Amino acid sequence: MSLNIENLNVRYTLNKSIVVKAVNNVSFTLEKGDSLGIIGETGSGKSTLASAILRALPTNGYVESGKITFDGIDILHMDPDKFRKEIRWKRISIIPQYSMNSFNPIKKVGDQLVTIIMEHTDNMTVHDAFEHVMKLFEELNLPPETFKKYPDELSGGQKQRAVIASALLLDPDMVIADEPTTALDVINQARVVALIKNRIIDKGKSLIYITHDIAVIAGIAKKVMTLYAGEIMELGEVHKIFKDPLHPYTIGLLNSVPDIRLGKVKKLSYIPGDPPDLTQTIKGCPFYPRCPIAKDICKEQKPQLRMVDGRFVACHFADKEVIKNV
Amino acid sequence: MNVKFIRDPFLIVSIILLALIVLPVVVGAFTLPHINPYSEAGYYAAAPYAVPSWATIFYGNLPPDIKIPSSYDLISAKSPEAISYWNLRNETINGDTITVVWNSTFGPTGESFTKTLATFGNTGPGSIEIIIQGSQPINLTLYHTFTYNYKLPSTYNFFNLQASIYYISYGANFNFNGYLINPKNQTFWMFTSGNFPPTNPVLVTYFHYFGPKGWNYILSSSSSASFTPWITTANLTGTQLTSASDILLHRAFNTTGNYTVEYVIEYIPSSSNSKLIVYLSDLYFEFLGSRYGLLGTDENGASVFSEYVMGGEFDLILATIVGLAILGIGAMLGLLAGYYGGGTDTALVAVTDFVLLIPGLAMLIILMTIFQQIFISANKALLISVVIVILSWPPTARIIRGQTMAIRSMPFIEAARALGMSNTQILWKHVIRHVVPILIAQLIFDIPAVIGIESALDFLGVGILTTPTWGNMLGFSTHAVLYAPYYAWWWILPPGFALFFLGISLFYLGEFIERQYGLLTGGTH
Amino acid sequence: MGFLSYAMRRAVERFILLLGLMIFLWFFVEALPQLFGINPAEWYIPFGMLGKSQEFYQSIIRSLTIEFGFNKPLYVQFIKYIYNLLTFNLGYDWMQHEPVVEEIMRALPYTVVLTVPPLIFQTILAILLGSYSALNRGKWIDHLISNYLIIQYNIPGFFIAAIFWVLFAVALKTAPLSAVAVIKWNNIGSILSAYWLPWIIQTLIFGFPNRGILMRNTMEDILDSDFIKYERLAGLREQLIRNHAIRNSLIPIITRTAIDLAFILGGIYILEYIFGIPGMGLLGVTAALQLNIPLLVGSFYVLTLYALVILYINDLIYPLIDPRIKLR
Ligand SMILES: Nc1ncnc2c1ncn2[C@@H]1O[C@H](COP(=O)(O)OP(=O)(O)OP(=O)(O)O)[C@@H](O)[C@H]1O
Ligand code: SF4
Numbered sequence A: 001m002s003l004n005i006e007n008l009n010v011r012y013t014l015n016k017s018i019v020v021k022a023v024n025n026v027s028f029t030l031e032k033g034d035s036l037g038i039i040g041e042t043g044s045g046k047s048t049l050a051s052a053i054l055r056a057l058p059t060n061g062y063v064e065s066g067k068i069t070f071d072g073i074d075i076l077h078m079d080p081d082k083f084r085k086e087i088r089w090k091r092i093s094i095i096p097q098y099s100m101n102s103f104n105p106i107k108k109v110g111d112q113l114v115t116i117i118m119e120h121t122d123n124m125t126v127h128d129a130f131e132h133v134m135k136l137f138e139e140l141n142l143p144p145e146t147f148k149k150y151p152d153e154l155s156g157g158q159k160q161r162a163v164i165a166s167a168l169l170l171d172p173d174m175v176i177a178d179e180p181t182t183a184l185d186v187i188n189q190a191r192v193v194a195l196i197k198n199r200i201i202d203k204g205k206s207l208i209y210i211t212h213d214i215a216v217i218a219g220i221a222k223k224v225m226t227l228y229a230g231e232i233m234e235l236g237e238v239h240k241i242f243k244d245p246l247h248p249y250t251i252g253l254l255n256s257v258p259d260i261r262l263g264k265v266k267k268l269s270y271i272p273g274d275p276p277d278l279t280q281t282i283k284g285c286p287f288y289p290r291c292p293i294a295k296d297i298c299k300e301q302k303p304q305l306r307m308v309d310g311r312f313v314a315c316h317f318a319d320k321e322v323i324k325n326v
Numbered sequence B: 001m002n003v004k005f006i007r008d009p010f011l012i013v014s015i016i017l018l019a020l021i022v023l024p025v026v027v028g029a030f031t032l033p034h035i036n037p038y039s040e041a042g043y044y045a046a047a048p049y050a051v052p053s054w055a056t057i058f059y060g061n062l063p064p065d066i067k068i069p070s071s072y073d074l075i076s077a078k079s080p081e082a083i084s085y086w087n088l089r090n091e092t093i094n095g096d097t098i099t100v101v102w103n104s105t106f107g108p109t110g111e112s113f114t115k116t117l118a119t120f121g122n123t124g125p126g127s128i129e130i131i132i133q134g135s136q137p138i139n140l141t142l143y144h145t146f147t148y149n150y151k152l153p154s155t156y157n158f159f160n161l162q163a164s165i166y167y168i169s170y171g172a173n174f175n176f177n178g179y180l181i182n183p184k185n186q187t188f189w190m191f192t193s194g195n196f197p198p199t200n201p202v203l204v205t206y207f208h209y210f211g212p213k214g215w216n217y218i219l220s221s222s223s224s225a226s227f228t229p230w231i232t233t234a235n236l237t238g239t240q241l242t243s244a245s246d247i248l249l250h251r252a253f254n255t256t257g258n259y260t261v262e263y264v265i266e267y268i269p270s271s272s273n274s275k276l277i278v279y280l281s282d283l284y285f286e287f288l289g290s291r292y293g294l295l296g297t298d299e300n301g302a303s304v305f306s307e308y309v310m311g312g313e314f315d316l317i318l319a320t321i322v323g324l325a326i327l328g329i330g331a332m333l334g335l336l337a338g339y340y341g342g343g344t345d346t347a348l349v350a351v352t353d354f355v356l357l358i359p360g361l362a363m364l365i366i367l368m369t370i371f372q373q374i375f376i377s378a379n380k381a382l383l384i385s386v387v388i389v390i391l392s393w394p395p396t397a398r399i400i401r402g403q404t405m406a407i408r409s410m411p412f413i414e415a416a417r418a419l420g421m422s423n424t425q426i427l428w429k430h431v432i433r434h435v436v437p438i439l440i441a442q443l444i445f446d447i448p449a450v451i452g453i454e455s456a457l458d459f460l461g462v463g464i465l466t467t468p469t470w471g472n473m474l475g476f477s478t479h480a481v482l483y484a485p486y487y488a489w490w491w492i493l494p495p496g497f498a499l500f501f502l503g504i505s506l507f508y509l510g511e512f513i514e515r516q517y518g519l520l521t522g523g524t525h
Numbered sequence C: 001m002g003f004l005s006y007a008m009r010r011a012v013e014r015f016i017l018l019l020g021l022m023i024f025l026w027f028f029v030e031a032l033p034q035l036f037g038i039n040p041a042e043w044y045i046p047f048g049m050l051g052k053s054q055e056f057y058q059s060i061i062r063s064l065t066i067e068f069g070f071n072k073p074l075y076v077q078f079i080k081y082i083y084n085l086l087t088f089n090l091g092y093d094w095m096q097h098e099p100v101v102e103e104i105m106r107a108l109p110y111t112v113v114l115t116v117p118p119l120i121f122q123t124i125l126a127i128l129l130g131s132y133s134a135l136n137r138g139k140w141i142d143h144l145i146s147n148y149l150i151i152q153y154n155i156p157g158f159f160i161a162a163i164f165w166v167l168f169a170v171a172l173k174t175a176p177l178s179a180v181a182v183i184k185w186n187n188i189g190s191i192l193s194a195y196w197l198p199w200i201i202q203t204l205i206f207g208f209p210n211r212g213i214l215m216r217n218t219m220e221d222i223l224d225s226d227f228i229k230y231e232r233l234a235g236l237r238e239q240l241i242r243n244h245a246i247r248n249s250l251i252p253i254i255t256r257t258a259i260d261l262a263f264i265l266g267g268i269y270i271l272e273y274i275f276g277i278p279g280m281g282l283l284g285v286t287a288a289l290q291l292n293i294p295l296l297v298g299s300f301y302v303l304t305l306y307a308l309v310i311l312y313i314n315d316l317i318y319p320l321i322d323p324r325i326k327l328r
């Protein structure tokens, strides 16, 4: 399996004349067994990117241009019903952001999972599906009663594990996890991360892991992508980028968490300023207003994503000495 | 009801509808005389069930009101033209001299009768003074001719002939008779009167005797044909007698052409120096027509437009006052409970829960019935208002409470408190300001609600019945529809549509205000 | 066990409301007049009796005064009053010369037949219109349905009833002018011919637009909710997703319908009055017009009691249809 995204642009219409440019010119490839972490401030387009891959954009969102192929199939132009039956959940599944409310509050959790199975398979009986769910529950350490419980009767951690179970129901090739730990306490966060590592990465599935929690990425992902204003700022191997970030925005993000490069806690800093207004066209570098090393050229000319030191970076000065002083 | 989809076109239509309903009420309230159409003084603006004037496009050339004379000055003899109007002049007949003068100071007073819009009497100074002197019996005729070229009348039309008379007799007897003469020269004897009874015993029953003192009012109507002398000349069979009024009307108005209204004074002297002085005023004939005004007439011939105006005025004023009272109580309690919480809040919630549990209309009917017997002399409108307020403030209080609670937890209130403002200051400065738009919207919602419930009471006959309201108009008209021509649509539809359009337009208006100024608490109704 | 104690607690709460209501009634019907120096016994005597001899009148007053204890202190009267209400001793109607309970029992079936079928029709109609509207949110059909419901909500019920009556009963003569003479309980045809028109009106007016709008708005919210989005993500068929959305939206509708069912008997004054259906509504209006206090209060008490029972039943079934409700 491989996922290939080329020059993807996603827009939201606010009203007749105003358009939000949520994802801009994004290209990357994900091979079998790859795990990609996506980081970026809120509003940087992470969830939009995930929705676009699953063709699940809100009604006012649309892919303006670009291509998404999955195993060579152009999934953006696939027959919707075929996509629903053959790709969703069977090949790609998602643990959505705010997944705490993913279950129908008036149906039993187990029944909902069985329904998903039955919707996608033709040769399984309800009993098979039930067995399958129970097995998955056991593997995910969910008590068997969970099957007969209503969503509100589960704890946050249990609910999140049930959502993960749901994502794994049909043994997909790729899972997208959109901030799966946000609403959980620390212990449950660790559990969920461990689950994802065991059940997805270690089983050789591909993973896109969206988070604000950089430490987790360091722990489980092979690759990492920083998104800013819907554009890729830096993309490459985790160990390379985290050790030696070359984009001022990545540097800023890494500085804003306890330092993982040196293995010791450093003073928290954050990046001053606000992300740009996505309804406006940005001529130069989107990070320009907040960048500590910006020069005049950054305002006028958009830096292209290019290979520097074994990763992709979109900064005019990525290969210059100044970057070391950020 | 919480509505999220109102569009501006609806707002515009609403405002137009509202104007359509309310403007006539406002204009009418300032221009129409305030005569209660539910009292006799307001009856017979035209015949019962007259259609609106403009509706003649559907119904053809229906007769309008025909008034002889048509101006008040001529009717009440306030001007000397009254003499020539009735074709009177100084003359000598059979040697008797007849002198006609206009008396500007002496006129009808002290008559007793119930006045309607079709009758005149007690009109004060102004009369025609006729002096007849001589020894020969003579007849003096007053007449006026008019043209009738409309559709022939229906059962609901009728005509009146009336007069006020005062006399001084010096040895003279007289009879005073009224007639209508149709184009076929058939004469209809409407009344006979005088200071000495007729010799024909059959006529005695129909004779009005005038005493020697004071003004005498005489009214004869085709609608009470069996009391007119015409009945003695009509040759009616037994069954026909029961519909004598109809027969008189249809025999009299059986063709188009010129009709003549005639009053005859029969002078019967007893000696050569007999003399009779007669003062006449309020000489008046009216044919009550089948078309009238903007909205026609009801079963009593009262103007439906007047009812609409007075009903609307009453409803709108009552609803505004009651709405304000509901709002006042609801806002006060809602603000206190919402802002301070605690026991006040619990009490409010308990009381409102309780009131919301009671079937409203049923309780309203009970309280009305009981209060009416305890406070027998109290104004009914006041009773209704009080009862509606008692039963209606809780929902408003609940909404204001919710809004206040939402505001209380907003950041700027924290800030104000941090700045050291007192609770009262905060309440006045911030909370009230944010609650006011909701209050206005609430008032706008309450007004049609109050009118609706008040109208329901009136409709059922439990509420106000003696002055017009839109509710009782609808009630009375619904009852009348069984007998009314064309189902009296001009009577039943205006109040119904007024209530309907008022409700809908104020609803959209209130929703608009809520949307503009943001209701923090979601659902309202 | 949890359910039983919940049921008990709710029963106590509802009973407290009933008690509050009885106090309210007692205050207005018996205490208030006495505060104003009126012997309520006088209210129990029809005007017709005033024509009878003074002794006869006085003897009735005396016997009533003793029967209801109007000569006793207020608190004794109060206890007696509550006791009478609780034992359905609703008094004697001196105008019709029969016990109030009997009149009410005779009227009830007419009202039940008038109200129950429309409640079913209108609930179905509200669900259909509301969900169709929500599924087509923002389109012209949504605006059409939504605004129709708002307009329907604002037309006064008595106006609709009057116009329909004029049109069908008076003008077209397809319904009887007054149902009293027509209805025979053993003849379905007579019931249909008398009731078809009031049924249609009752379907349109009472609570129908509220429930339609409620359905539409609830469903709109639910279609936007995370779990519906999730089902779509997970590749469920659109048809199935819609069914789930409808099923979830039904919960508030069911509660609303139960509340409407509870108060339905209080809302039929107009219809019964216009169509001459001798049910509870007409009974109430006639009692009010004749100042027949025992009948008026008795029928009101029965209506409210009925409302409380229905609300209590709703309390009991609600946790069964909505698992989110914890048994408080
Ligand atoms: N339905 C929508 N309509 C219009 N704009 C939207 C919509 N959804 C998202 N956006 C905008 O698109 C941009 C990207 O949003 P997105 O949800 O992808 O961000 P994100 O990176 O996932 O943020 P977070 O970390 O908060 O989840 C934001 O500016 C957001 O305001
Ligand atoms: S291109 Fe310029 S502004 Fe943008 S990140 Fe690099 S140095 Fe900063």
Ligand SMILES: [Mg+2]
Pocket (backbone or CB within 6 Å): A046, A047, A048, A097, A178
């Ligand atoms: Mg997101």
